[in-house]
Amino acid sequence: MPLRLVLAVQDEQYIEPFLQFARSGEFERGYTVTAFSRTEAFVRYLEECGNQVDAVLGEAVFIEAVCRDGRERIKFIRLSEEEQGSAGSGALYKYQPLPLLLSTVFEKVREIREGAAPPEGRTPVYGVTAAVGGCGKTTLALHLVRQLASEGKRVFYLNLETIHSEVLCEARPAGKEGNTRGLARLLYDLKAGEERQEELKLPVTAYCYRHSVLHCDTFAPVDNFNELLEVGRKEAVALIGYIAGSGNYDAVIVDTDSFPHERTATMMEQCDKLIWLVADDWGVMRKTGAWLAHLEKTRPSLFNSVMAKTLFAANRVSGEVQALSAGKGIQVAAVLPLIPAWAQGNRQGGIMHSPIYQRDVMKLCRMLGTTKDGAREGRELFDSGRPVYPS
Incomplete structure (x- = not known):
């Protein structure tokens, strides 16, 4: 089952090679990617189709514009342009090699594939x-x-x-x-x-x-x-x-x-x-x-x-x-x-x-x-x- 990923960045020149890479080669069957460069369109898409999204990979301005109440199942991952500060904040460095970036994204949303654990006291x-x-x-x-x-x-x-x-x-x-x-x-x-x-x-x-x-x-x-x-x-x-x-x-x-x-x-x-x-x-x-x-x-x-x-x-x-x-x-x-x-x-x-x-x-x-x-x-x-x- 492909991971449904939303990419949200302002730089359209970043989006094109990202989509080209994600839709070819070893990641072709692993991801379906929808990309946005405008905040308004991104917010509207999540409001209408948020139940079809597994993860959002985006810059801070996009993630901060979305109300995440009731969206516990969506993994929000921030992209950072500062390589040194990314690891400590939980963000991912924006310009790292795409194979490494996509592999890391998949690992971060691995719990989605595992499904929710049974509530405490409930038999599986x-x-x-x-x-x-x-x-x-x-x-x-x-x-x-x-x-x-x-x-x-x-x-x-x-x-x-x-x-x-x-x-x-x-x-x-x-x-x-x-x-x-x-x-x-x-x-x-x-x-x-x-x-x-x-x-x-x-x-x-x-x-x-x-x-x-x-x-x-x-x-x-x-x-x-x-x-x-x-x-x-x-x-x-x-x-x-x-x-x-x-x-x-x-x-x-x-x-x-x-x-x-x-x-x-x-x-x-x-x-x-x-x-x-x-x-x-x-x-x-x-x-x-x-x-x-x-x-x-x-x-x-x-x-x-x-x-x-x-x-x-x-x-x-x-x-x-x-x-x-x-x-x-x-x-x-x-x-x-x-x-x-x-x-x-x-x-x-x-x-x-x-x-x-x-x-x-x-x-x-x-x-x-x-x-x-x-x-x-x-x-x-x-x-x-x-x-x-x-x-």
């Missing part, structure tokens, strides 16, 4: 999505849950698909566990509490059950599809916030219908990290790129937020990658293997098992920083954008 939320059905989205979500649970983490699996996966239907709670109130009752209680302006006092465990195969907490499948079809943005925000804010879990994995969908868009907005599945297929890559372009055009603020926390992963890959090398603006960072036995349709025994697949899911968990020891390694892999192929 990891979303799994895809633009095309059949990419293995739910299979990956289930394996992520099982991997994190095997590491001793307390995990909640939130499945908001209209039609649930088989593994949830096969492990329906019975007996004492079947007495939990369930998702439909929780949605009702959340709505009632909002109307009364009261916080829900019951714990999450009053509504969920312990899944015997996944070793996590989850909701029993909803039999009436209308109850899930009526879950819109407002209900999804309240539901995710209630679970993530309960303090009962180390991770929440959210799985929804394929994008575009209102619940899916809400999950993308609310999660802290997002795994977007693609495939080594021209059709899948084309459709994914088209939906991303549509999201950028219609909801630019959501698009910027989503891309800052998205890790693209290709599923069912075997041999050499072909379609993934196409210039779709999608940078694949992880690759999951094709398991031929799964194509036979044998679903007996609940979740499908494969040591090879689970090994690469473990690598993906490290990239997401779900473990303290793997967080640094994962951050480096995430930032590098290098595909992690099955070994």
